[in-house]
Amino acid sequence: MTEDDARRRDADDPGHRDLFLIPPAPGGAHRECAYFAGNSLGLQPRAVRDGLLGDLDAWAGLGVEGHLSGERPWARYPELLVEPAARLVGALPEETVVMNTLTVNLHLLMVSFYRPRGERVRILVEESAFPSDSYAVRSQARFHGLDPDTTVVRTADPLGHLAAEGDRVALVLLGGVNYLTGELLDIPAITRAAHAAGATVGWDLAHAAGNVPLRLHEWGPDFAAWCSYKYLNSGPGALAGAFVHQRHLGDPAIQRFEGWWGTDPGTRFRMDPVSSPPPNAGAWQLSTPPVYAMSAIRTSLALFDTIGMTELRARSIRLTAYLESLLDECTVVTPAEPERRGCQLSLRVPDAGGLSRRLSQAHGVIADSRNPDILRLAPAPLYSTYHDCWRAAEAIRKEL
Ligand SMILES: Cc1ncc(COP(=O)(O)O)c(C=O)c1O
Structure with missing residues (x-):
């Protein structure tokens, strides 16, 4: 599986990444991080800021009246x-x-x-x-x-x-x-x-x-x-x-x-x-x-x-299956059947904490670890991409 193949898949099955703010990569060759920690803290939808500012404006403009009036x-x-x-x-x-x-x-x-x-x-x-x-x-x-x-x-x-x-x-x-x-x-x-x-x-x-x-x-x-x-x-x-x-x-x-x-x-x-x-x-x-x-x-x-869980789940199954196919040298503890899992894959790896840190610092891949030996990767179908999956698999291969 090549990087070009991942890019082609993204063109065919694009998701909704543009609706989100993607943090910059802490390290590595790419500008944006490859974010796999949506099972811990999801990314910020772009529309959140305006919605929140609108709600703050109601307080500024209405004071206590905002309890019963305003939009x-x-x-x-x-x-x-x-x-x-x-x-x-x-x-x-x-x-x-x-x-x-x-x-x-x-x-x-x-x-x-x-x-x-x-x-x-x-x-x-x-x-x-x-x-x-x-x-x-x-x-x-x-x-x-x-x-x-x-x-x-x-x-x-x-x-x-x-x-x-x-x-x-x-x-x-x-x-x-x-x-x-x-x-x-x-x-x-x-x-x-x-x-x-x-x-x-x-x-x-x-x-x-x-x-x-x-x-x-x-x-x-x-x-x-x-x-x-x-x-x-x-x-x-x-x-x-x-x-x-x-x-x-x-x-x-x-x-x-x-x-x-x-x-x-x-x-x-x-x-x-x-x-x-x-x-x-x-x-x-x-x-x-x-x-x-x-x-x-x-x-x-x-x-x-707007998007619907049916569409999201279908993309999620495709994305997680793709990630799993790239990790064939790793021990995946998550069940293989799509109906027995969500988007997350958990890998059993030595020194999961150290690996998670290296993935972030050297490759800009944000995963997380749970003691002592589980690395969790959650490609979230709203904003994760096939290219993110390719980056994660490449980085894990290099680090292991
Ligand atoms: C499965 C599960 N239960 C409970 C919690 C605790 O949630 P809270 O801190 O919002 O009470 C978490 C937090 O990550 C969780 O993953």
Whole structure:
């Protein structure tokens, strides 16, 4: 495979790189970096700056009146995100809300959906669960007076555990796409198995939202949450999404931590002492929405609406397959079948941290490493190119 071949593929299958600001290369022969870290922090869409400046102008020009007037009144700002976020994850608008950050949302949703009873107390997470999820579930166990070492079960085989000891499981909480290996789990099958065992099920979709098509309403988990700074390109620390299945909405039996933003918007300013939560996922909101943290999400979700996940996924499958074909001398730990992965490939390499640094400094290839021996490369179909893949493979070959 030659550089010319990569360039030809880019001409035939161009993606949407022009809509993004591509950072300069820290080193190497090329002006722009070859960016493979969109699974960690996505790049900035060009349109974000103007959108954010417009939102700042509203504050400058309206002061407190901006809550209720202007082009995008702040009191209604979260509603601008609900429909595009719902479309992205295959949810109904009433099942979807954008608020807080991911770990916060997981906690708020576990308050509602982790209800240990009798022998049914376990929380099932994947063997290589993201540390924050692991800390979150362990602290939830302690919060309920349980021992996290026996309550939290880490397993590489959630279906096997559910079949064997499902009557002990209260909650299954898994990453839809695993952050380390890039494996896409069978979300509908695991959701069905968890429910059949009598457990509730939630999904951490940090590495799945904007990466693979999702149909949350149809697949039926109790809840899900995802961040917006990876494949959703909404900036560092961008707010997270949350999904609560329709069957739970408006159910007064569900426990929920409350704040004034979770009461009915129509009566919020009556300042009643008791909340009247609306029958939608907005009932899980607590606080005044941070408008500037929502601005980039609004712009970024519009890109997904315009381009569509179907087109993006098709290009993603082609791009990742191409990258994989160039890495035939490496050990790829990500499953080979496109239906079992998103765009990320994880390579097992010696001294992954050192390699990642050399790739950046000597070649302008931005990947990342996870201790001790995993190098992660995520060609994001919105802005990554075949030529980026060629550069990454060449640089890895030279460095290894
Ligand atoms: C799979 C997964 N879960 C949870 C988190 C934590 O997200 P936050 O820092 O927004 O709470 C991350 C962050 O990268 C993640 O990748």
